[in-house]
Amino acid sequence: MEKFPALMICYLLFHQTLEVVNGGKCFGSLAGNSSYAQNRRDLFSTLANKVVTNRGFYNASLGQYPNRVYALGFCEKYYEQKACFSCLESSSLDTQTSCGDSMNSFVWSSDDEDSFWCLIRSSNQSFGNLELIPPSIKPNPDHIGPSIDMTSFMQQWEYTVNKTLEAAVKADTSSVYKYYSIVKAEFTEYPHVYMLMQCTPDITSHDCKQCLGDCVKYFREQFRGRTGGMASFPSCLFRWDLLSFHGAIGNVTRVPALIRPQAQEKRSSVPEKKGRCVHWEIIGLTFVVLTFTNLLVFFGFYKVNARRRKLSNGINEYADSDGQFMLPYNLGMILLATADFSTENKLGQGGFGTVYKGILLNGKEIAVKRLTRGSAGGVEFRNEVSLLIRLQHKNLVKLLGFCNERDEEILVYEFVPNSSLDRFIFDEEKRSLLTWEVRFKIIEGIARGLVYLHEDSQLKIIHRDLKASNILLDAEMNPKVADFGTARLFDTNETQAETKRIAGTRGYMAPEYLNHGQISAKSDVYSFGVVLLEMISGRRNNSFVGEGIAAFAWKRWVEGRPDIIIDPLLVQKTSNEIIKLIQTGLLCVQQNATKRPTMSTVIVWLGSEAITIPSPKAPAFTVSHSQSEDGTTSMSNVLTELSCR
Numbered sequence: 235m236e237k238f239p240a241l242m243i244c245y246l247l248f249h250q251t252l253e254v255v256n257g258g259k260c261f262g263s264l265a266g267n268s269s270y271a272q273n274r275r276d277l278f279s280t281l282a283n284k285v286v287t288n289r290g291f292y293n294a295s296l297g298q299y300p301n302r303v304y305a306l307g308f309c310e311k312y313y314e315q316k317a318c319f320s321c322l323e324s325s326s327l328d329t330q331t332s333c334g335d336s337m338n339s340f341v342w343s344s345d346d347e348d349s350f351w352c353l354i355r356s357s358n359q360s361f362g363n364l365e366l367i368p369p370s371i372k373p374n375p376d377h378i379g380p381s382i383d384m385t386s387f388m389q390q391w392e393y394t395v396n397k398t399l400e401a402a403v404k405a406d407t408s409s410v411y412k413y414y415s416i417v418k419a420e421f422t423e424y425p426h427v428y429m430l431m432q433c434t435p436d437i438t439s440h441d442c443k444q445c446l447g448d449c450v451k452y453f454r455e456q457f458r459g460r461t462g463g464m465a466s467f468p469s470c471l472f473r474w475d476l477l478s479f480h481g482a483i484g485n486v487t488r489v490p491a492l493i494r495p496q497a498q499e500k501r502s503s504v505p506e507k508k509g510r511c512v513h514w515e516i517i518g519l520t521f522v523v524l525t526f527t528n529l530l531v532f533f534g535f536y537k538v539n540a541r542r543r544k545l546s547n548g549i550n551e552y553a554d555s556d557g558q559f560m561l562p563y564n565l566g567m568i569l570l571a572t573a574d575f576s577t578e579n580k581l582g583q584g585g586f587g588t589v590y591k592g593i594l595l596n597g598k599e600i601a602v603k604r605l606t607r608g609s610a611g612g613v614e615f616r617n618e619v620s621l622l623i624r625l626q627h628k629n630l631v632k633l634l635g636f637c638n639e640r641d642e643e644i645l646v647y648e649f650v651p652n653s654s655l656d657r658f659i660f661d662e663e664k665r666s667l668l669t670w671e672v673r674f675k676i677i678e679g680i681a682r683g684l685v686y687l688h689e690d691s692q693l694k695i696i697h698r699d700l701k702a703s704n705i706l707l708d709a710e711m712n713p714k715v716a717d718f719g720t721a722r723l724f725d726t727n728e729t730q731a732e733t734k735r736i737a738g739t740r741g742y743m744a745p746e747y748l749n750h751g752q753i754s755a756k757s758d759v760y761s762f763g764v765v766l767l768e769m770i771s772g773r774r775n776n777s778f779v780g781e782g783i784a785a786f787a788w789k790r791w792v793e794g795r796p797d798i799i800i801d802p803l804l805v806q807k808t809s810n811e812i813i814k815l816i817q818t819g820l821l822c823v824q825q826n827a828t829k830r831p832t833m834s835t836v837i838v839w840l841g842s843e844a845i846t847i848p849s850p851k852a853p854a855f856t857v858s859h860s861q862s863e864d865g866t867t868s869m870s871n872v873l874t875e876l877s878c879r
Contacts, residue, residue: 260329260332260333260336260338260339261336261337261338261339262336262337262338262358269297269301270297270300270301270303270337270358271334273296273297273301273302273303274303274305274330274356275330276296277294277295277296277303277305277356278305278326278329278330278354278356279326281294281305281307281322281326281354282307282318282319282322282323282326283319283595283596284307285307285308285309285318285319285322285352286309286315286318286319286567286595286596287594287595287596287598289409289410290308290309290311290313290318290410290411291306291307291308291309291410291434291435292306292307293305293306293307293361293436295360300358302358303356303357303358304355304356304357304358304359304360304361305354305355305356306353306354306355306356306361306434306436307322307352307353307354307355308352308353308354308410308434309321309322309351309352309353310351310352310432311411311414311416311432312564313352313564313566314564314565314566314567314569314570315564315566315567315570315571315595316566316570317566318352319595321343321344321351321352322352322354324343325341325343325352325353325354326354328341328343329341329354329356333356337357337358338356338357338358339354339355339356339357340353340354340355340356340370340468341353341354341355342370342464342466342471351464351471351473353434353468353471355468361434361436362436362437363437363441364437364438364441364444364445364469365467365468365469366444366445366448366467367467369448369449369452369465369466369467370465370466370467371452371453371456371457371463371464371465371466372463372464372465373453373456373457373460373462373463373464374460374461374462374463374475375460376460376461377459377460377461378459378460378461382423383423384459386422386423387421387423388458390419390421390422390427391421391427393419394417394419394427394429394474395429395450397417397419398415398416398417398429398430398431399415399431399443399446399447399450400415401415401417402414402415402431402432402433402442402446403433403439403442403443403446404439409435410435411432411435412435413431413432413433413434413435413437413439413442413470414431414432414433415430415431415432416428416429416430416431417429417430424476426476426478427474427475427476428474428475428476428477428478428479429473429474430471430472430473430474430479431446431449431470431471431472431473432470432471433445433446433469433470433471434468434469434470436469437469441469442469442470445467445469445470446470446472448467449465449466449467449470449471449472450465450472452465453465453472461475461476462474462475462476462477463475562635562636562637562638563634563635563636563637563644563646564637564639565637565639565640565642565644567594568592568602568637568644568646570595571592571593571594571600571602572590572591572592572602575588575590575602575604576590579591579592581601581653587603587604587605587606588603588604588606589601589602589603589604590602590604591649592646592649599649599651600634600646600647600648600649601646601647601648601649601650602644602645602646602647603644603645603646603647604642604643604644605642605643605644605645615643615645615719617718617719617720617721618633618645618717618718618719618721619633619636619645621693621695621718621721621723622718624691624692624693625686625687625691625693625695627682627683627686627691628679628712628714629679629680629682629683629686629712629713629714629715630683630686630687630714630715630716631647631648631650631706631714631715631716632647632648632714633645633646633647634646634647634648647716650706650707650708650714651708651709652706652707652708652709652711653706653707654702654703654704654705654706654707654716655676655702655703655705655706655707655713655765656701656702656703656705658707659702659768659769659772660702660772660773660774665772665801665803666803668769668803670804670811670812672711673769673770673804674811674815674840675711675712675713676705676707676711676712676713676769677766677769677815677840678837678840678841679712679713679714680700680705680713680715680762680765681762681833681836681837681840682837683713683714683715684697684700684715684758684759684762684833685833685834685837687715687721687758688755688758688832688833688834689832689833689834693723693724694723694724694755695718695721695722695723695724696721696722696724696753696754696755696757696758697715697718697720697721697758697761698720698721698722698737698738698747698753698757698758699717699719699720699721699737699738699739699742699761700715700742700758700761700762700765701739701742701761701764701765702765702768702769704716704717705765720737720738722753729754729755730752730753730754731752731753731754732750732751732752732753733751733753735751736748736751738761741764741775741776741782742760742761742764742765742775743757743760743761744756744757744759744760744761744827744854745760745825745854746827747760752827754827755832755833756827756828756830756832757827758833759822759830759831759832759833759836760822760823760827760830760854762822762833762836763784763818763819763820763821763822763823763830763853764782764783764784764819764822764823766815766818766819766822767783767784767787767799767816767819767820767823768783770799770800770801770804770812770815770816770819771783771787771799771800771801772801772802772803772804773801784820784823784853784854785853786799787799787816787819787820787853788820788850788852788853791816791817791820791850796813796816799816800812800816810843811843814839814843814847815840817847817849817850818831818836818839818840818847820850820853821847821848821850822836823853823854824850824851824853824854825851825852825853825854829851
């Protein structure tokens with residue numbers, strides 16, 4: 235803080251060479267250096283897009299000394315993708331226009347519509363060190379009214395400054411917004427006063443505190459009595475106002491009114507007896523009002539954030555998976571990508587939500603699953619996030635991120651262009667695209683995905699809802715197991731569990747699970763066997779009158795007529811390989827779970843023609859003619875079905 239007067243003198247000395255740009259400055263002459271200017275233009279041309287796709291902060295450099303340019307872009311916390319992009323694009327254009335002959339620049343620019351702020355910087359030196367010259371300030375034009383007690387107001391203002399500064403420099407997170415705080419305070423003269431402090435993430439906590447402290451001091455000494463405004467240096471921003479601004483709703487720390495001792499002195503002229511009455515009346519009234527207000531704030535905060543806390547309890551401890559952070563997507567970014575969830579981008583409807591196609595600003599395609607508000611899918615949402623964040627395999631759908639904002643629960647996946655397996659295998663026209671070679675590749679890929687879940691990942695996971703509609707196909711027809719809303723996490727040494735909550739799709743659930751709630755890896759093996767027989771026959775499990783596909787296949791097997799099971803499109807390809815897979819499918823759907831193979835054993839059988847596999851026995855007949863594929867137990871439909879894609 236002691237450096238501030240000296241800094242002000244330097245500022246005044248250099249004032250003639252500093253040009254003001256919408257909350258920023260230009261300084262240091264280029265002296266006609268066209269190479270430097272071109273490097274800056276090239277960096278600025280992609281900076282906005284880089285910031286948006288890198289969680290709100292990005293810095294880079296271009297060129298060789300002495301023409302090397304360093305550039306930085308930063309958006310205010312809780313930004314919306316479109317607003318961030320527009321703010322940075324506008325700022326970069328303003329900087330190049332206003333600072334054409336300057337070597338260095340910084341601009342804290344605002345979007346006038348909602349007072350959204352962003353930072354764009356350029357320099358011939360690398361960032362990371364605290365810079366306090368030049369300062370920039372943008373006060374509100376209005377002054378606090380003459381009837382306001384400024385001594386009282388400033389005491390409360392300073393108290394709020396200290397609270398905001400204390401919260402901003404805690405740095406209790408490693409995100410780009412580790413230095414950030416926004417406070418909503420209650421002043422005696424005003425119902426609400428909003429205050430924001432933010433530093434760029436490339437400086438230390440100590441430097442952040444000094445930077446913000448000097449911003450406050452600069453604003454206080456130059457514009458005391460204004461109704462708000464901002465003060466900034468290249469590394470930090472201080473802002474306050476009597477009116478709410480971007481980010482100041484639902485994301486604030488509330489500070490109650492400061493109780494001042496001076497308040498009692500102003501009542502000294504009241505007669506003693508009456509003064510005592512007034513004194514206790516005020517104390518009682520204040521207590522009641524504060525208690526009631528705090529209760530309202532508490533319950534309001536609890537209700538609004540309950541869903542977010544539930545999600546956080548399930549996923550915060552899993553923010554890293556093999557060093558890869560799963561991105562919490564901003565709702566504005568998702569709305570922009572999906573054109574506000576337009577019907578043109580709708581890929582389909584699932585049991586608890588709708589799936590949309592989205593395109594990010596960098597051109598990347600995504601699949602967005604939007605949970606239906608008020609549905610029973612909140613548990614499945616949190617379950618899927620907490621599991622997929624820790625799973626990485628080419629045969630599992632990749633979860634890119636999530637959004638839990640404004641009562642929305644959204645999952646963001648990689649976009650898989652060929653939709654789901656059921657769209658092909660059960661379609662009379664598209665099924666012809668599934669040659670035997672393609673079908674075998676899909677079967678093997680599903681098996682490898684299950685082996686990873688059961689044995690090879692750091693976790694042990696039972697999917698519980700494996701079926702054709704939950705298998706996605708990429709551009710090369712590689713399968714990806716999807717929909718982990720009902721998946722069950724097992725301990726390392728746990729082989730079986732029981733549950734009263736039966737979740738899944740009838741016809742694909744193993745009998746011991748459907749009837750007794752017994753879960754094990756063999757539950758998924760049973761489901762895999764049903765899908766395998768569907769792949770070979772080209773028919774749905776529930777399309778056989780009075781029986782399921784397992785019963786139908788077993789009868790034809792016993793009759794010595796396995797060729798009847800095979801899809802007519804594959805008749806010319808009938809071979810020992812297909813017969814062997816029918817046998818494998820029947821072994822997977824055995825009544826006794828202990829008689830079913832593990833998925834790793836299935837992989838061995840698929841990969842070797844020389845191995846002799848056991849003869850199957852009668853499978854479990856669990857599907858009647860009155861049951862449909864989409865009939866579920868405890869769940870109304872295919873849970874969080876991404877297959878509608």
